[in-house]
């Protein structure tokens with residue numbers, strides 16, 4: 013672990029995936045698999061690893077049949093707490109709630125830092141233009157069996173410019189391989205890239221786009237989840253690192269991309285041109301829509317490093333992964349609640365299997381109605397309002413990162429007739445599986461107060477569990493024996509096959 017901490021300073025400066033890989037390798041969390049096929053096999057192995065291992069490693073796939081052996085695909089980048097911490101430039105020895113707390117402090121204090129525009133970088137090691145562009149020479153995976161295509165962009169950057177203001181944005185919107193020099197793009201309504209695109213289409217102008225497939229995962233986080241409206245994603249990334257990242261100005265579009273990107277393209281969307289796109293397995297663990305016409309980018313130039321790495325973050329059923337997304341969202345909900353004036357929040361977490369559909373908040377109750385206030389604000393503050401379903405408030409003694417503890421709190425500290433409220437016509441969206449096609453838009457919320465009732469909290473039955481001090485004392489005294497038993501009897505989370 014200490015090696016990783018030492019090399020960290022260099023890595024954050026360059027914001028280079030290769031440095032990140034060296035750090036992760038030093039923590040023993042990088043596995044590799046040679047020879048898996050791009051068509052479902054590589055995705056299936058990623059899924060099986062997530063299913064079987066409580067702390068799944070990042071996985072590098074090389075020697076994909078039919079491809080140059082060193083054209084690689086990297087999966088599961090952020091599927092451990094340590095890798096999430098390393099990526100966000102936070103201490104790697106924190107438990108989940110302290111990590112979320114440290115992250116939210118970082119986000120609150122963040123001062124964006126503009127990138128350095130440099131003349132060239134590793135991404136320019138190979139340059140191909142026009143007819144020479146051939147994206148079929150990269151081992152692009154078809155991740156899930158039901159996917160309608162091969163997805164080059166699942167953990168990537170899409171760089172666009174507002175045609176009216178000139179402001180650039182970096183978003184992560186899925187990218188399907190359409191042809192050797194065409195990539196399909198799906199951007200949902202309201203996203204910054206979509207607004208830029210719609211303005212260009214309305215003006216009847218072709219729309220320049222740059223994309224990056226393979227970069228330091230912090231840039232993926234910036235493009236896909238954490239950055240507030242009005243902040244540029246590169247500036248945000250610099251703010252997290254405490255120093256600017258290096259970017260290149262794309263020679264064809266003028267759009268900027270990281271100098272250490274693995275693969276980058278420049279091209280344009282021509283008004284009116286569409287191709288069938290999707291379906292693609294979405295984060296709730298379902299397909300949300302059928303194949304339909306979406307815009308695509310005509311790729312004019314391709315740049316890549318020697319031995320390029322495609323980063324992938326295909327969403328699988330959330331019962332097996334997504335803890336890092338829970339941490340990021342929890343940090344922003346927690347900040348939103350605090351800004352709205354809810355005191356004594358001890359933790360916020362989103363159980364990974366439910367993702368946005370469940371928010372759990374731990375509070376130290378201070379006054380009558382405190383639990384209800386916490387629940388309502390969590391369900392409706394900006395970070396918590398979209399596509400939620402259940403909000404559960406528990407007391408501070410509950411470990412909200414342990415779903416068993418949360419279920420125990422609900423089972424023993426809530427009384428359905430008095431502890432539950434339903435909010436109607438709240439903000440949902442197209443990915444909500446329980447809302448019928450044609451009616452998507454609104455859903456409802458259940459808020460559950462699973463706390464010792466405020467009026468008689470001091471008389472609520474005491475729990476029978478050993479207290480923290482006792483646990484510590486005996487765990488230390490019997491450390492050797494307990495360690496041996498654990499070693500002998502712990503199994504991986506294997507499923508019957």
Ligand SMILES: Cc1cc2nc3c(=O)[nH]c(=O)nc-3n(C[C@H](O)[C@H](O)[C@H](O)COP(=O)(O)O)c2cc1C
Pocket residue numbers: 166167181182183184185186187198199200201202203204205206235236237238239325326327
């Ligand atoms: C793995 C992953 C894949 C995503 N895919 C899409 C997508 O295909 N289309 C989309 O509109 N948003 C997608 N998102 C969500 C956007 O990246 C996210 O809302 C981001 O904040 C958008 O950036 P913007 O606010 O600059 O538009 C994805 C997020 C993640 C984590």
Ligand SMILES: [Mn+2]
Pocket residue numbers: 181182183204239241243245
């Ligand atoms: Mn944005």
